[in-house]
Amino acid sequence: MxxxxxxxxxxxxxxxxxxxxxxxxxxxxxxxxxxxxxxxxxxxxxxxxxxxxxxxxxxxxxxxxxxxxxxxxxxxxxxxxxxxxxxxxxxxxxxxxxxxxxxxxxxxxxxxxxxxxxxxxxxxxxxxxxxxxxxxxxxxxxxxxxxxxxxxxxxxxxxxxxxxxxxxxxxxxxxNTLLDSVRTALSKGKDSPAIDASPYCVASIHRFENITNRDRFLFIVNNIINISKNIKVYFVLHSATKHQLIKYGLYNRLSNEKGIKITPRMGYFDFIRLISAGKFLISDGGSNQEECSYLDIPCLLMRQKTERTEGLGINVYLSNYEQKMIDTFVEKYLQLPRAASAQLERFNxxxxxxxxxxxxxxxxxxxx
CATH class of the missing domain: 3.40.50.2000 (Glycogen Phosphorylase B;)
Structure with missing residues (x-):
């Protein structure tokens, strides 16, 4: 058993x-x-x-x-x-x-x-x-x-x-077994309508090492706000992230930004649909790094180190919380057209x- x-x-x-x-x-x-x-x-x-x-x-x-x-x-x-x-x-x-x-x-x-x-x-x-x-x-x-x-x-x-x-x-x-999960998600969502026809990116920040460090969290939030001046940002709100946003007085600030759409944490299949049609993803999650590597989605990883190698140097950029790295990533992928997601058939x-x-x-x- x-x-x-x-x-x-x-x-x-x-x-x-x-x-x-x-x-x-x-x-x-x-x-x-x-x-x-x-x-x-x-x-x-x-x-x-x-x-x-x-x-x-x-x-x-x-x-x-x-x-x-x-x-x-x-x-x-x-x-x-x-x-x-x-x-x-x-x-x-x-x-x-x-x-x-x-x-x-x-x-x-x-x-x-x-x-x-x-x-x-x-x-x-x-x-x-x-x-x-x-x-x-x-x-x-x-x-x-x-x-x-x-x-x-x-x-x-x-x-x-x-x-x-x-x-x-x-x-x-x-x-990773996540590859099988992504396969299921793509199969379930293949006939669903587009979430948004206009250009957008997605932000998902939830790691305790980021959200409980006030200075670091403020740095990340400020960057997301700056990015939203040039492209719509879907900010996927985790419960722990919301708790810290409210604690630091940042929730209302984000809510009032015209370029940011605060989105309740959604089901997995809807999330895969959302990031698949976006220009890029801003995240601190290792699973998101892997998903982006499978789907060929540009990903800005808000971390200093990662235990995963998937996508690094290809479509995943480790920010190391350096402003120059963040600016370079955003400038590059704002200009490039969104490529179609990769076909998972290449994985056997x-x-x-x-x-x-x-x-x-x-x-x-x-x-x-």
């Missing part, structure tokens, strides 16, 4: 095709929620046609501030360390954790405590800097220490895991299917 704890929207997007692949292989599993995020979860479950979660490890909420995050952490440990919990009694053999969130870390700790094998998906990504991104880099290192099975998206990630655990079960899936790997097939073999071996 497999357990799949999911805490955030990004995790669910990347794990949805894995869940579908496990269904196709006929492998028994429990898809469960950790309770870390609530926003858009139901939409994603319906959009990807996933089974409803078997249960939640903690009350479902939205950990959009430090205090709410601490409350969630206390709840999830309190409710799952005792003897009378589903996580204890369901005799799971494998716990599939994804990425580098706090849900990933917590689920790995609880699985090890219960004697369940930790399976790390999207394993081996490294920025080689503990502070960038923080705490994600530390989370990845900690989860790698607790895991015994690794699914890595590419040679660099695979090499990083082999250097740490040379005797572990390691599989290179070629690409199906990482979610590879993971499910390998887990089926492992399950067969472990049941003997």
């Amino acid at each position: 497999i357990v799949i704890p999911i805490g955030t929207k990004a995790q669910l997007i990347k794990m949805a095709p894995v869940i579908k692949a496990l269904e196709a292989q006929g492998l028994p599993f429990d898809f469960i929620l950790t309770g870390q995020h609530q926003e858009t979860m139901e939409d994603l479950i319906a959009g990807f046609d996933l089974p409803q979660p078997a249960y939640s490890m903690a009350p479902i909420g939205e950990a959009s501030s430090k205090s709410k995050l601490l409350k969630w952490l206390l709840q999830i440990f309190w409710k799952n360390l005792g003897p009378n919990t589903p996580f204890r009694h369901n005799e799971y053999r494998f716990c599939l954790v994804h990425g580098d969130t706090l849900s990933t870390l917590v689920a790995s700790i609880l699985a090890r405590f219960r004697g369940i094998q930790v399976v790390h998906i999207e394993a081996g990504l490294r920025s080689k800097s503990i502070l960038h991104p923080f705490p994600e880099e530390l989370t990845r290192l900690a989860v790698s220490r607790m895991s015994s099975i690794f699914y890595c998206s590419g040679k660099n990630a695979t090499s990083n895991v082999r250097a740490l655990k040379p005797k572990a079960h390691i599989v290179d899936t070629g690409e 790997s199906f990482p979610s299917k590879a993971i499910a097939q390998d887990l089926e073999l492992l399950s067969t071996v472990s049941s003997r």
Whole structure:
């Protein structure tokens, strides 16, 4: 039996095709929620046609501030360390954790405590800097220490895991499972009408290292406002970002800018449609970097370092918070016509299917 704890929207997007692949292989599993995020979860479950979660490890909420995050952490440990919990009694053999969130870390700790094998998906990504991104880099290192099975998206990630655990079960899936998610999104949205016929770009800023640093956040917001003087900006509003905008007195300022359209956080398929038709994306998300690399969408990454190599030096620009780099990117892609999105047929790997097939073999071996 497999357990799949999911805490955030990004995790669910990347794990949805894995869940579908496990269904196709006929492998028994429990898809469960950790309770870390609530926003858009139901939409994603319906959009990807996933089974409803078997249960939640903690009350479902939205950990959009430090205090709410601490409350969630206390709840999830309190409710799952005792003897009378589903996580204890369901005799799971494998716990599939994804990425580098706090849900990933917590689920790995609880699985090890219960004697369940930790399976790390999207394993081996490294920025080689503990502070960038923080705490994600530390989370990845900690989860790698607790895991015994690794699914890595590419040679660099695979090499990083082999250097740490040379005797572990390691599989290179070629690409990230996000590729399968993008395939689904494009298929679902192919007959949908255009969101906006006029030129625009999209901004999506949500990382705690950006939004909780007042000076850095102000720098990013000022740049987005300046960009909006030349092109319409769809500003996709995450709940944590809204909280910090209000805290710093920036929300009304953004709302009053004629060139900025504040857009509530949307479903994944709508988001892919939105960025696919835009001139470029301004983001601090690693998943957005990967999506842009698959779709050939220019992306300005508001980070100092990234653990991913996808698109770097091609269509993804690492800003390093340098004004000259930002200005160069914007000037270039304001002038260039928006190219049609790349055809995903050039990718011949199906990482979610590879993971499910390998887990089926492992399950067969472990049941003997």
